[in-house]
Amino acid sequence: MRLRLEPRTATARWLVFATPLLAAALTLMCGIVLFAALGYDPGRALASFFVKPIDSVYGLTELALKATPLLLCALGLAVGYRGNVWNIGAEGQLVVGAIAAGGLALAFHGEEPIWLLPAMVVAGAAGGAAWAAIPAFLRVRFHANEILTSLMLTYVALHLLGFLVHGPWQNPQGYNFPQSREFGDAAILPLLMEGTRLHVGSLLALLAVPAAWLLLDKSYLGFQIRVAGLAPGAAAYAGFPTGRIVWAGFIAGGAMAGLAGMFEAAGPIGKLQPVISPGYGFAAIIVAFLGRLNAFGILLASLLVALLYLGGETAQIDLKLPPAVTGVFQGLLLFFLLGSDFLARYRLRVVRRGSAPASIGV
Amino acid sequence: MPAEAPSPPLIELRGIVKAYPGCLANDHIDLSVAAGEIHALLGENGAGKSTLVKIMAGVVAPDAGEIRWRGEPVSIDGPAAARRLGIGMVFQHFTLFESLTVTENAALGAGMRGRDRKALAVRISELAARYGLAVDPNRHVHGLAVGERQRVEILRCLLEEPKLIVLDEPTSVLTPQETASLFATLRLLAQEGRGILFISHKLDEVRALCRRATVLRGGKRVAECDPRNESAASIARMMVGADVAPARRSAPKALGGEVLRLLALDLAPDDPHGTALRKVELAVRAGEIVGIAGVAGNGQSELLAAITGERLAPDAAVRIAGVPAGQRSPAHRRKLGLAVIPEERLGRGAVAEMSLAENVLLTAAGQGLVKGGLVQGGAVAAYARRVIERFGVVARGADAEADSLSGGNLQKFILGREMLQRPKLLVAAHPTWGVDVGAAAAIHRALIELRDAGTAILIISEDLDELLAISDRIAAISRGRLTPLVAAEAAGRERIGEWMSGTFPSGSEAHAA
Numbered sequence: 001m002r003l004r005l006e007p008r009t010a011t012a013r014w015l016v017f018a019t020p021l022l023a024a025a026l027t028l029m030c031g032i033v034l035f036a037a038l039g040y041d042p043g044r045a046l047a048s049f050f051v052k053p054i055d056s057v058y059g060l061t062e063l064a065l066k067a068t069p070l071l072l073c074a075l076g077l078a079v080g081y082r083g084n085v086w087n088i089g090a091e092g093q094l095v096v097g098a099i100a101a102g103g104l105a106l107a108f109h110g111e112e113p114i115w116l117l118p119a120m121v122v123a124g125a126a127g128g129a130a131w132a133a134i135p136a137f138l139r140v141r142f143h144a145n146e147i148l149t150s151l152m153l154t155y156v157a158l159h160l161l162g163f164l165v166h167g168p169w170q171n172p173q174g175y176n177f178p179q180s181r182e183f184g185d186a187a188i189l190p191l192l193m194e195g196t197r198l199h200v201g202s203l204l205a206l207l208a209v210p211a212a213w214l215l216l217d218k219s220y221l222g223f224q225i226r227v228a229g230l231a232p233g234a235a236a237y238a239g240f241p242t243g244r245i246v247w248a249g250f251i252a253g254g255a256m257a258g259l260a261g262m263f264e265a266a267g268p269i270g271k272l273q274p275v276i277s278p279g280y281g282f283a284a285i286i287v288a289f290l291g292r293l294n295a296f297g298i299l300l301a302s303l304l305v306a307l308l309y310l311g312g313e314t315a316q317i318d319l320k321l322p323p324a325v326t327g328v329f330q331g332l333l334l335f336f337l338l339g340s341d342f343l344a345r346y347r348l349r350v351v352r353r354g355s356a357p358a359s360i361g362v
Numbered sequence: 363m364p365a366e367a368p369s370p371p372l373i374e375l376r377g378i379v380k381a382y383p384g385c386l387a388n389d390h391i392d393l394s395v396a397a398g399e400i401h402a403l404l405g406e407n408g409a410g411k412s413t414l415v416k417i418m419a420g421v422v423a424p425d426a427g428e429i430r431w432r433g434e435p436v437s438i439d440g441p442a443a444a445r446r447l448g449i450g451m452v453f454q455h456f457t458l459f460e461s462l463t464v465t466e467n468a469a470l471g472a473g474m475r476g477r478d479r480k481a482l483a484v485r486i487s488e489l490a491a492r493y494g495l496a497v498d499p500n501r502h503v504h505g506l507a508v509g510e511r512q513r514v515e516i517l518r519c520l521l522e523e524p525k526l527i528v529l530d531e532p533t534s535v536l537t538p539q540e541t542a543s544l545f546a547t548l549r550l551l552a553q554e555g556r557g558i559l560f561i562s563h564k565l566d567e568v569r570a571l572c573r574r575a576t577v578l579r580g581g582k583r584v585a586e587c588d589p590r591n592e593s594a595a596s597i598a599r600m601m602v603g604a605d606v607a608p609a610r611r612s613a614p615k616a617l618g619g620e621v622l623r624l625l626a627l628d629l630a631p632d633d634p635h636g637t638a639l640r641k642v643e644l645a646v647r648a649g650e651i652v653g654i655a656g657v658a659g660n661g662q663s664e665l666l667a668a669i670t671g672e673r674l675a676p677d678a679a680v681r682i683a684g685v686p687a688g689q690r691s692p693a694h695r696r697k698l699g700l701a702v703i704p705e706e707r708l709g710r711g712a713v714a715e716m717s718l719a720e721n722v723l724l725t726a727a728g729q730g731l732v733k734g735g736l737v738q739g740g741a742v743a744a745y746a747r748r749v750i751e752r753f754g755v756v757a758r759g760a761d762a763e764a765d766s767l768s769g770g771n772l773q774k775f776i777l778g779r780e781m782l783q784r785p786k787l788l789v790a791a792h793p794t795w796g797v798d799v800g801a802a803a804a805i806h807r808a809l810i811e812l813r814d815a816g817t818a819i820l821i822i823s824e825d826l827d828e829l830l831a832i833s834d835r836i837a838a839i840s841r842g843r844l845t846p847l848v849a850a851e852a853a854g855r856e857r858i859g860e861w862m863s864g865t866f867p868s869g870s871e872a873h874a875a
Binding site: 214218219220221223226227230231233234236237238239240241 | 670671672691692693694695696702704706708709710711712713714715716720723724725727732735736737739
C-alpha cells in the first residue's frame with residue numbers, strides 16, 4: 001500500500017473558496033489545542049491574535065500600514081514568479097530603495113523643496129530596480145542562478161545600510177546612535193488620517209492592485225510571462241523574448257520593493273536606521289503564493305499576514321506568550337492554507353498493490 | 363469461448379477492465395498470445411493499447427479481469443513479477459543511459475547477474491550473433507544510431523530469456539532496411555517458441571509479419587482477424603469504425619518563387635549528443651510540399667531550429683520569402699510569413715495548462731488580437747472558435763484546456779491556428795506523429811489544401827509512408843547532411859531508405875565535404 005498524488009481532472013469552483021475556510025478551521029483547532037496544552041486560555045489567545053488588533057479604527061490603520069509593504073513587494077514578486085523568475089531578494093531591494101530615497105532626503109536636508117517627495121518615490125523605485133538588475137543581468141548573461149544571487153545581495157544591501165548609518169550618514173547630533181538625521185517635513189509622506197500612522201503610500205499600494213491585475217492577467221506582456229513560466233519551450237517556439245521577461249520580472253519586483261522601502265523610511269520610521277524592515281521582503285514571498293500570484297488574492301493575503309504580525313505582537317504583550325509560540329501559530333496557519341490549496345488541485349489516493357487483479361466479477 | 367486448444371496459450375487476458383478518472387481505458391478486453399505466435403495489437407491512439415501493455419508489464423493493476431499464464435491464473439504485482447513469469451518489454455521510447463556502455467546498460471537491468479561485466483559482454487555478443495542484432499557491447503550508447511539502440515533494447519530484453527516479448531511500436535524509428543532485419547529477428551524468436559506481441563499502427567507491416575491481430579477501439583476489443591486476409595483499408599476501418607479516405611497526392615497546381623532557401627547552412631549542435639548540420643542546401647517553392655525523411659537524431663531538430671529562428675545562423679544561409687533571415691528572431695520570421703508546427707504539441711506548440719483561446723495568442727497575436735498591449739479577449743475567443751469549427755477540432759469549446767484534447771485534435775488545432783494566418787511558408791515536424799488514422803488523413807488534406815492555395819510547405823517526418831504520400835519532392839537527412847531533392851513519384855522506398863542510413867547518391871559526397 002502506498003500513497004500517490006494525482007492532479008484533479010477538474011478543480012471544483014466551490015473548492016477554491018472552501019479551502020481557505022477549511023484551513024482557517026484547522027488552524028483554530030490546532031491553535032486551541034496548542035494554547036490549552038501550554039496553559040493559556042485558548043479563547044483569549046485567539047482573540048488577541050485575530051480580534052484585538054483590529055477592534056478599533058487605529059488598529060485597522062495599523063493593519064493597513066503593516067500590509068502596505070507586504071502588498072507592494074508581493075505584487076512585484078508575482079510578476080517574476082509567474083514567469084519562473086525566482087527573485088528571493090525583495091528584502092534587499094527594499095533596503096536599497098530606502099537608501100536611495102533616504103539619501104535624497106538627507107542631501108536636501110533643511111532645503112525642503114516641494115519636488116523632494118516625488119523625487120524620493122522615483123529614487124526608491126529606481127534604487128530597488130537597480131539592485132534587482134544585478135541578478136537579472138547575471139541570469140540573462142551568465143545563466144547564474146537568480147535564487148542565490150538575489151538572496152545573497154540582500155545581505156550586501158543590509159550591510160551597506162549598516163555602514164551608511166554607522167558612518168557617513170550618521171546623525172552628527174545623534175549621540176553616536178547608528179541613525180541618520182530625522183527627515184525634514186518635505187521628505188515625510190503625508191498622513192491619510194490624523195492621529196494615526198497611515199500615510200498616502202497605503203493608498204498608492206491599493207492603486208497598484210488593479211494595475212498589477214491588468215499587467216498580469218490582461219496584457220500581452222503578462223501572457224508572455226505566464227507562457228515563459230508554464231512552458232519555456234512554447235515561449236521559445238513563439239519567439240517570446242525570454243531575456244526581456246527575466247528583466248521585466250526583476251525590474252517589477254525590485255521597483256515595487258524599493259517603493260516599499262521608501263514608504264517605510266519616509267513613513268512610520270522617518271529616518272534611516274540599521275533595520276528598515278522586519279523581513280517584509282521575505283514574508284512577501286509567502287504573501288505572493290498565498291494570493292495564488294493573483295493581484296486581488298495578494299491583497300487579501302497581505303492583510304492576513306499583516307494581521308498575523310500584529311496578532312503575534314498583541315499576544316506576546318497581552319498574554320506574555322513567548323515569541324516562539326506565536327511563530328508556531330503563524331506557521332500553522334500558513335501551513336494549512338498552502339496545504340489545503342495544494343490538495344484542492346491534487347488528490348491523495350491510496351494505491352493497494354496486488355489486491356486489484358483476480359476476478360471481481362462486474 | 364471457443365473450444366480449448368490442446369495446450370493453453372502462453373498468456374490469456376480475460377475481461378480486463380481498467381478505468382482512469384474520466385475514461386474507461388480498457389473495457390472487458392480479451393487477448394491471448396500463443397507460443398510461437400507473432401500477434402499484432404492494433405488500435406488508434408487512446409484505444410487502450412498502452413494501458414493493456416502496462417497491465418501485462420505489471421506497471422498498472424487492472425480493476426477487474428483475469429490473467430492466465432500458461433493456463434494458470436496469476437496476478438502480476440509489479441515489473442519484477444512480470445519478469446519472473448517471462449514477460450519482456452521493449453518500449454517505444456528508449457530507456458537507455460546515454461553516457462553508459464551497452465554492457466553497463468544491460469547490467470543495470472540484470473540485477474546480481476550484472477556484476478560480472480565480462481561474462482555479460484560475452485553473453486550479449488552471443489545473443490547478438492544468434493539473432494543477427496549486430497551491436498558492440500563496449501560502445502557508449504550516445505554514439506549509437508537509433509536502429510542500434512533499439513537492438514540494444516531487444517538484447518537487454520533477451521538477456522532475461524523471456525517467453526513473451528512485447529514490442530511497442532518498434533519500427534517507428536527504423537529505416538525500411540532496418541525494419542526488414544528486425545522482422546527476420548522476430549521470426550527467428552517466434553520459431554524458438556516465444557510469443558511476440560507486436561504493437562504498431564503501420565498496417566502494411568502488420569500484414570507482412572502477423573497471422574493474428576486484435577483490434578482495439580475506444581477501450582473495447584472490436585475484432586480479431588488474420589491481417590493477411592485483410593487490406594490495409596479494411597483494418598483501418600476496424601480501428602476507426604468508419605471508412606478513412608486517405609489523402610491523395612495531386613500534382614501541384616502552379617509553382618511560385620522560392621520561399622525558403624538554405625544556402626550551405628552549417629550549424630553546431632547545442633548539446634553534446636546533438637548533430638551538426640553540414641552544408642545543407644534546400645529550396646522550397648510556393649505551392650509545393652517538400653518532405654525530409656530521416657531517422658530521428660540525424661539533425662532534424664537542428665534543421666528545424668535553424669529555420670524557425672530558435673537557433674541563429676549566418677544571415678545569408680537562411681532566406682525566407684527572399685529576405686536573408688538567418689539572424690532574425692522567430693517573431694521577425696513570422697512577420698515574413700513563416701508558420702511552424704513543432705514536433706512536441708504540449709509544451710511547445712501549445713501550453714498544456716492554458717485554454718485553447720490563450721493558446722491562440724501564442725503565435726496569432728499579430729492578427730489584431732492585441733491592442734495597446736492589452737489582450738482582446740473577445741477577438742481571441744472568436745479566433746479559437748473559428749479554428750475549432752473550420753478544422754473539426756473536438757473540444758469542449760474555446761475555454762477547454764489544451765491538455766484536455768486528444769493528440770490528434772490538438773494537432774488539428776495547432777495546424778488550424780497556423781493556417782488561418784495564411785503563411786507563405788509552413789514548416790511542420792512529424793505532423794501526424796501519434797495521431798489516429800482519421801485525424802492524420804484530415805491533417806494531410808489540410809496541408810494539401812494549403813499547398814494549393816500557394817503556400818510553400820516543408821515537412822520533416824520519420825514516417826516515410828506519410829512523406830511519400832503527400833510530398834511533391836523529397837530528400838533524406840542523415841548525420842546532418844541533406845541529399846538533393848528528388849520527385850516523390852520517382853523516389854522509391856528503397857532508395858530513400860538507403861539515403862536515410864547514410865549511403866548518399868554519388869556526387870553529393872563532393873559538395874558535402
